[in-house]
Amino acid sequence: MRMYDIITKKKRGGELTKEEIDFFIAGFTRGEIPDYQASSLLMAICFVGMTDKETYLMTDAMMHSGDTLDLSRFGELSVDKHSTGGVGDKTTLVVAPLVASLGAKVAKMSGRGLGHTGGTVDKLESFAGYRTELSPEEFMRQVEEVGICVIGQSGELAPADKKLYALRDVTATVDSIPLITGSIMSKKLAAGSKSIVLDVKYGSGGFMKTPGDAEALARKMVRIGRSLGRRVAALITSMDAPLGYGIGNAIEVREAMEVLRGRGPSDLREVCLSLASTMLHLSLGYSPEEARALATEALDQGLALRKFEEWISRQGATSLELPLAKYEKTVYATHSGYLNKIDTEAVGNLSVSLGGGRRQKTDKIDHTAGIILSLSLGDYVDAGAPIGVLYTTEHPEALDAVASALAQTLTIEDKKTEALPPLIYKTILGDEE
Ligand code: URA
Numbered sequence: 001m002r003m004y005d006i007i008t009k010k011k012r013g014g015e016l017t018k019e020e021i022d023f024f025i026a027g028f029t030r031g032e033i034p035d036y037q038a039s040s041l042l043m044a045i046c047f048v049g050m051t052d053k054e055t056y057l058m059t060d061a062m063m064h065s066g067d068t069l070d071l072s073r074f075g076e077l078s079v080d081k082h083s084t085g086g087v088g089d090k091t092t093l094v095v096a097p098l099v100a101s102l103g104a105k106v107a108k109m110s111g112r113g114l115g116h117t118g119g120t121v122d123k124l125e126s127f128a129g130y131r132t133e134l135s136p137e138e139f140m141r142q143v144e145e146v147g148i149c150v151i152g153q154s155g156e157l158a159p160a161d162k163k164l165y166a167l168r169d170v171t172a173t174v175d176s177i178p179l180i181t182g183s184i185m186s187k188k189l190a191a192g193s194k195s196i197v198l199d200v201k202y203g204s205g206g207f208m209k210t211p212g213d214a215e216a217l218a219r220k221m222v223r224i225g226r227s228l229g230r231r232v233a234a235l236i237t238s239m240d241a242p243l244g245y246g247i248g249n250a251i252e253v254r255e256a257m258e259v260l261r262g263r264g265p266s267d268l269r270e271v272c273l274s275l276a277s278t279m280l281h282l283s284l285g286y287s288p289e290e291a292r293a294l295a296t297e298a299l300d301q302g303l304a305l306r307k308f309e310e311w312i313s314r315q316g317a318t319s320l321e322l323p324l325a326k327y328e329k330t331v332y333a334t335h336s337g338y339l340n341k342i343d344t345e346a347v348g349n350l351s352v353s354l355g356g357g358r359r360q361k362t363d364k365i366d367h368t369a370g371i372i373l374s375l376s377l378g379d380y381v382d383a384g385a386p387i388g389v390l391y392t393t394e395h396p397e398a399l400d401a402v403a404s405a406l407a408q409t410l411t412i413e414d415k416k417t418e419a420l421p422p423l424i425y426k427t428i429l430g431d432e433e
Helices: 004-010 018-029 035-048 051-063 070-077 091-100 119-124 136-146 159-170 177-190 213-228 249-259 266-284 288-300 303-314 342-355 396-407
Strands: 079-083 106-112 148-152 195-202 231-236 327-332 337-342 370-373 387-392 410-413 424-428
Touching: 004 018, 004 035, 018 035, 018 051, 018 159, 035 159, 035 177, 051 159, 051 213, 070 266, 079 091, 079 106, 079 177, 079 266, 091 106, 091 119, 091 148, 091 213, 091 249, 091 266, 091 288, 091 303, 106 119, 106 424, 119 148, 119 249, 136 148, 136 303, 148 303, 159 177, 159 410, 177 195, 177 213, 195 266, 195 337, 213 231, 213 424, 231 266, 249 266, 249 303, 249 370, 266 288, 266 424, 288 303, 327 396, 342 370, 342 387, 342 396, 387 396, 396 410
Parallel strands: 079 195, 106 148, 195 231
Antiparallel strands: 231 424, 327 387, 337 410, 370 387
């Protein structure tokens, strides 16, 4: 078999066979297929697409390119969630203990921040002592005894994706629905949970800019996950504004804990309840309505908060106190009007400038850094009233520049826009796929 022939076939619109896909994934992972041939095939896939059968075969080959986690000891109860990435998206910190408090088993590997988007592992490290690396035995024991454990990616999970993603990143081949499906689903399937709920973001801070594209991606991921033997559902949610008001690691943990106390921003609470009920529906078999009622009660009566505290302490945190920033600066509106639009990706990047994320892999995170917005989409603000507060400990020199840049990311106009984006565009339970 020759890579040249596989590239030609795809370029002409052909459907690749299992043998051809296995040849490509295994050969590329082993370093036997050069980057220039792999890039050429990836670009052909971007233009021509892949059928569901090809996407299924590629995802399966990528999932089996490295270690897979065996969670069969938890039977039907293991459940995972995945967000395609966002700004201020702290939902895992709420939904994971929430569903665990009701009997689901969350054995989760989470990522670090990437570009303008945050990562759960960085957020959890805001707690002094929290351990993101555990031995496989410690990991399994904690899931068994506490119902939840969240660590960083460990072992060699889907190494094919690691190599392919690095190549896609520099060859303009990220934005392809079959390639994103293979990338995300191979990792989630290798991580072993029986049920998976996907939070596919659309809007100015998401990978997919329109709800239609997000839906096409969500449906494909649901179909592929189901054909590989898992229960998969997806929510399509807005990233046209940060979720909640807080962006930045300790800031986001604090806001998530507010939701766990039955308070917190209404958009964040709503997405958390929707994700958690879908997870409970898939893993514990409740109807969507029963699951929603149970999740609401667990939040409002403190069950989820107690599970959160048990989890964080068990995983090494020496205190539930969170660090505070040394410097802060309030940013004020220069004119009155309605907040009609937010450049969410730019807001995420401003938090990175204050130290809340990394520009390079080796950068150290300032867990206190970030932004708390004073407004949400559609709100009215008077000239001279606050639009947000900036926080940092390590980069006070960035405060002035970030303050003027923040004002540019918010579109404040005299007339209120009619069409605010729906927070939850659609829920795909998967039964109809
Ligand atoms: N996130 C991933 O893990 N992979 C992609 O291809 C896109 C987003």
